[in-house]
Amino acid sequence: METKFSVKDLDLFYGAFQALHHINIEIPGKQVTAFIGPSGCGKSTFLRTLNRMNDLIDTVKITGYVSLDGEDIYSGVDVMKLRTRVGMVFQKPNPFPMSIYDNVAYGPRCQGIKDKKSLDAIVEKSLRGAALWDEAKDRLNKSALGLSGGQQQRLCIARAIAMEPEVILMDEPTSALDPIATQKVEELIESLKKDYTIVIVTHSMQQAARISDKTAFFLMGELIEFGDTNQIFTKPHDKRTEDYITGRFG
Amino acid sequence: MVELSVKLEEENSVECALFLHYFEVEVLSVEKEMSVNQRRVMMEKLFHGIFFTAASIAVVSVALIIIFIFSRGLQPFFPGNEFGNYNPISFLTGLNWRPSFGTFGIGYMIVSSLLATLGAILLGVPIALLTAVFLAEVAPKRLAAIIQPAVELLAAIPSVLYGVFGFAIIAPAVRNISPYSTGNSLLAVILVLSIMILPTIASICTTSIRAVPGYYREGSLALGASKIQTIFKVVIPSAKSGILTAIVLGVGRAIGETMAVILVAGNSEGGIPSSIFSIIRPLTVNIALEMGYAAGMQQQMLFSTAVVLIIFIIIINLVLSKIQKKAG
Ligand SMILES: Nc1ncnc2c1ncn2[C@@H]1O[C@H](COP(=O)(O)OP(=O)(O)OP(=O)(O)O)[C@@H](O)[C@H]1O
Ligand SMILES: [Mg+2]
Numbered sequence: 001m002e003t004k005f006s007v008k009d010l011d012l013f014y015g016a017f018q019a020l021h022h023i024n025i026e027i028p029g030k031q032v033t034a035f036i037g038p039s040g041c042g043k044s045t046f047l048r049t050l051n052r053m054n055d056l057i058d059t060v061k062i063t064g065y066v067s068l069d070g071e072d073i074y075s076g077v078d079v080m081k082l083r084t085r086v087g088m089v090f091q092k093p094n095p096f097p098m099s100i101y102d103n104v105a106y107g108p109r110c111q112g113i114k115d116k117k118s119l120d121a122i123v124e125k126s127l128r129g130a131a132l133w134d135e136a137k138d139r140l141n142k143s144a145l146g147l148s149g150g151q152q153q154r155l156c157i158a159r160a161i162a163m164e165p166e167v168i169l170m171d172e173p174t175s176a177l178d179p180i181a182t183q184k185v186e187e188l189i190e191s192l193k194k195d196y197t198i199v200i201v202t203h204s205m206q207q208a209a210r211i212s213d214k215t216a217f218f219l220m221g222e223l224i225e226f227g228d229t230n231q232i233f234t235k236p237h238d239k240r241t242e243d244y245i246t247g248r249f250g
Numbered sequence: 251m252v253e254l255s256v257k258l259e260e261e262n263s264v265e266c267a268l269f270l271h272y273f274e275v276e277v278l279s280v281e282k283e284m285s286v287n288q289r290r291v292m293m294e295k296l297f298h299g300i301f302f303t304a305a306s307i308a309v310v311s312v313a314l315i316i317i318f319i320f321s322r323g324l325q326p327f328f329p330g331n332e333f334g335n336y337n338p339i340s341f342l343t344g345l346n347w348r349p350s351f352g353t354f355g356i357g358y359m360i361v362s363s364l365l366a367t368l369g370a371i372l373l374g375v376p377i378a379l380l381t382a383v384f385l386a387e388v389a390p391k392r393l394a395a396i397i398q399p400a401v402e403l404l405a406a407i408p409s410v411l412y413g414v415f416g417f418a419i420i421a422p423a424v425r426n427i428s429p430y431s432t433g434n435s436l437l438a439v440i441l442v443l444s445i446m447i448l449p450t451i452a453s454i455c456t457t458s459i460r461a462v463p464g465y466y467r468e469g470s471l472a473l474g475a476s477k478i479q480t481i482f483k484v485v486i487p488s489a490k491s492g493i494l495t496a497i498v499l500g501v502g503r504a505i506g507e508t509m510a511v512i513l514v515a516g517n518s519e520g521g522i523p524s525s526i527f528s529i530i531r532p533l534t535v536n537i538a539l540e541m542g543y544a545a546g547m548q549q550q551m552l553f554s555t556a557v558v559l560i561i562f563i564i565i566i567n568l569v570l571s572k573i574q575k576k577a578g
Contacts, residue, residue, distance in 0.1 A: 053472060084474035094465040106483070150326050156469070158472035163473060 001219060004029040004167060004197045005050055010044060010064035012054070019045045021221045023064070027214075029166075032198045034190060037218035038244065042092075043201045045238050046218070047169050050199065051086040052079050068167075084111065087160035091172040093152035095144035095159070100127075100136050102171035103144045103155055107163040122162050130158035131188050149180025157188060167197040184210050190217065205245055217241045271302060274557060278570035301524045319560060326577055333547035345463035347536065349544070354551040358522050358560065362436065364560075364565035366511070368505040369440035372394035372505075374447045379486070381448070382455030387481050398456070405449035416442035421514050428527040434516035437526040442510050447500035453501065458492020459485060491577030495570060502566045506559070508534035 006029040012020035018023050019042050027033050035043040045054065049147045052073065064119045066073050073082055084107070095103050096158060104123045123140070125135040132154045135148075144155055153173055170189075174182040189211050190200060202208050208215050208229065213233040217240075225232060225241045236242045278451050326336040336354060344355015381401065384396050420441050425433030470480040486493070516529025517539070523530050537552050537559070544552055 051472065053468065056289060056468070056471065077291060080474045080476055082474075083472055088472040090465060090468065090472075094463075094469045095471065096484055106470070108468075110473065110475040110479050110483070130425070159469075159473065 001031045003027070004068065006065075006067045006070070008065040010046075010049065010062070010066060012042075012049060013059075013061040014057070015059040019221050020049075023223050025223055025226055026197060027197070029197045030195075031213040032193050032200060032211055033214040033216065034212035035199065035201045035216050035218060036203075036205065036208050036244070037224075039203075041218040042221045044101070047171055047199060047201055050167070050171065051083050051088055053088065055079065075091060084163050085165055086145060086167040086169060087163055087165035087166060089153070089156050089160055089170040089173045092176055093149055093156050095147070095152050095155050097143065098118055098147055099141045100144045100155060101140040104158050104162050107159060110154070110181055111163075111225050126158040126162040129161045130154045131184065132158055132189075148181070150177045150184060153177060153181070153185060154188065157185070157192075161192075167199065168192065170198065170200040172201050172203060174207065179202070182207075205233075217244060270360050282573050294454035315379045316560060319553055319556045322439045322550060326547065326554060331550070333550060336547075336551070341551070342558070344524060349540070349548040349551075352547070354534065354548070354554075355520070356533065356555055358518070358520055359422070359531050359533050359536055359555070361373040361522050362515075362518070363444045363505055363534070364463060365436060366439045366443060366530065366532055367501055369436070369526075370443035370447055370504045371501060373440060373495065374444035374500060375451060377444070378448045378451035378496070378500075379455055379493065381452040382459055383481055383486070385452070386459040387477075387485065401449045401452050401456075405453060408505060409446065409510040411509035412442055416510060416514040424527070430527055430529075432516060432529065434529055435527045436523050436530045438500065439511050439530060439532070440526070442514055443504045443507060446507065446510060447503050448562060450503060451496040453498045454496035455489070455493050458489040458496070461492070462488045463562045484515040491573055494573045498566055499575065502563060502570075505562055505566070506534060511535055525547075
């Protein structure tokens with residue numbers, strides 16, 4: 001199994017506060033990796049180091065090494081290019097206040113694709129990929145803000161897919177959705193892992209168990225345990241992992 | 251109440267104490283509450299009345315001004331006016347204003363006002379918007395903290411000072427490049443007005459750009475968009491209604507501005523401006539220059555000019571409320 005992200009000795013500071021301590025992890029390609037852990041343990045922070053979204057925060061200082069396919073993403077890499085390879089879906093669905101079509105076409109257009117036919121094709125393919133085509137095909141030119149929360153989140157996934165990224169990072173993508181919408185997104189994630197490497201942050205143990213191949217457990221900025229999801233949930237090596245998944249704290 | 255309780259307690263009687271307790275808890279508290287409540291209700295009503303009166307003053311003033319101006323300004327167009335009648339079409343489309351000849355055409359003034367406003371918007375809005383983008387999105391916080399108060403101070407400068415600036419600096423500069431012997435011109439008016447509306451538009455745009463939620467920016471950047479793409483494709487469109495509001499307010503300010511314009515407009519007696527170097531006579535200037543001494547028909551026609559101006563302002567405000575309603 002090829003390694004997609006390789007992280008070595010990663011420390012991250014918000015000003016003087018150290019949010020991540022010496023993270024070492026190898027995230028495999030074409031699999032679903034779940035990050036779990038109590039609130040504030042640094043899951044989102046770590047996820048955002050993988051597409052350098054933390055660059056947007058002035059106070060952040062990062063040391064250590066993060067590579068994508070063996071290439072150090074923190075030195076000599078074009079951040080914009082990196083983000084076309086590593087897409088992201090946020091906790092709160094955040095479609096732009098424009099039409100469904102324009103939302104999906106946004107990324108490709110930013111890359112300079114103007115041809116209407118190519119864009120049409122990309123939009124359809126992405127919406128199909130995100131299992132939204134049937135619901136959206138008759139209202140492509142309507143505002144994306146008119147969609148339901150679950151549809152909006154799938155639109156955000158479609159928007160990410162439209163870039164044909166290699167990796168999709170998802171930060172609690174279903175926490176704002178009802179159970180039915182959640183199930184749809186989970187099914188979608190299942191189907192996406194054929195083509196994409198997926199890293200997902202989740203607060204739901206069941207969700208991690210259902211959809212992920214690998215699970216990483218974080219606690220207070222440290223990576224406590226990382227392994228096959230099955231192993232983590234049935235025979236955790238670390239006492240703290242066991243306490244967390246059995247609900248004894250967090 | 252306190253005295254009573256002291257007295258009763260001094261007697262040290264259990265019954266008294268009990269009675270007192272009952273009296274305090276059941277009777278007094280109910281009575282007290284009622285009176286407090288009644289007072290609150292009264293205060294409520296009183297303040298309601300005060301608020302209503304205050305708000306009515308504004309409405310009544312607006313109504314009075316409009317009624318007054320319309321009743322005076324429309325008189326010349328109705329039969330039986332003491333100074334004679336004037337054809338409203340010739341008034342609105344006339345290209346000459348010669349009170350001594352009884353000629354009162356404001357068509358060329360309407361055109362001047364509109365051209366000056368349009369020019370000021372075309373020039374001022376892009377600069378203001380770029381200023382706002384710089385302040386809200388690009389400038390380091392410390393630099394923004396210096397520039398923003400400067401922009402706000404610019405908004406607070408009395409308009410006559412803009413006029414003085416235009417008279418002393420802009421008009422002479424325009425004269426240097428003008429085919430005519432004066433720098434007073436449509437161009438000078440446009441320049442003064444665009445500087446004048448710039449701070450208002452820039453401030454409102456800055457506020458509305460800052461109000462665009464961060465998750466739109468994150469969403470865009472996470473798709474590999476550049477910062478500039480994010481600003482022009484997501485942030486500015488999201489701030490659209492605020493920006494439109496700013497523009498409409500700018501239009502209102504530009505079309506209604508008088509003092510700054512008088513000093514650089516020239517004083518055209520007629521004719522549609524043929525170039526940006528032509529002298530002009532916007533509606534506001536017409537009213538301000540002559541109202542002081544005019545009488546009879548001339549004075550009425552100045553009120554008629556005011557009617558036209560007020561209609562423009564009402565239209566602008568309708569547009570504004572439409573925009574704001576649409577934005578929710
Ligand atoms: N912009 C920031 N500036 C300063 N500190 C921050 C910032 N963002 C996060 N932190 C801190 O870093 C730590 C990790 O935050 P993070 O958001 O990564 O946690 P999380 O595991 O995603 O939590 P949750 O499950 O609640 O989303 C927290 O202590 C948080 O307060
Ligand atoms: Mg988080």
